[in-house]
Amino acid sequence: MNNLIQYIKGSFEELSENVTWITREEAQKSAVVVAVFTILFAVLVAGIDKGFQFLLDTFFGLFNK
Numbered sequence: 313m314n315n316l317i318q319y320i321k322g323s324f325e326e327l328s329e330n331v332t333w334i335t336r337e338e339a340q341k342s343a344v345v346v347a348v349f350t351i352l353f354a355v356l357v358a359g360i361d362k363g364f365q366f367l368l369d370t371f372f373g374l375f376n377k
Contacts, residue, residue: 334342
């Protein structure tokens with residue numbers, strides 16, 4: 313149990329003293345960029361999906377006549 317406590321203390325020490333963290337402003341800017349590109353990618357994928365669906369509906373509609 314003592315080893316686990318030492319490990320946790322060492323982890324916190326490493327995170328607080330040796331890790332270089334980005335600023336809050338940089339993190340917010342990065343989050344906005346990720347959110348915007350995620351939304352754009354989702355719209356692109358939805359558009360491609362709708363396009364394929366239209367093509368498949370048209371193709372299979374030729375056989376229903």
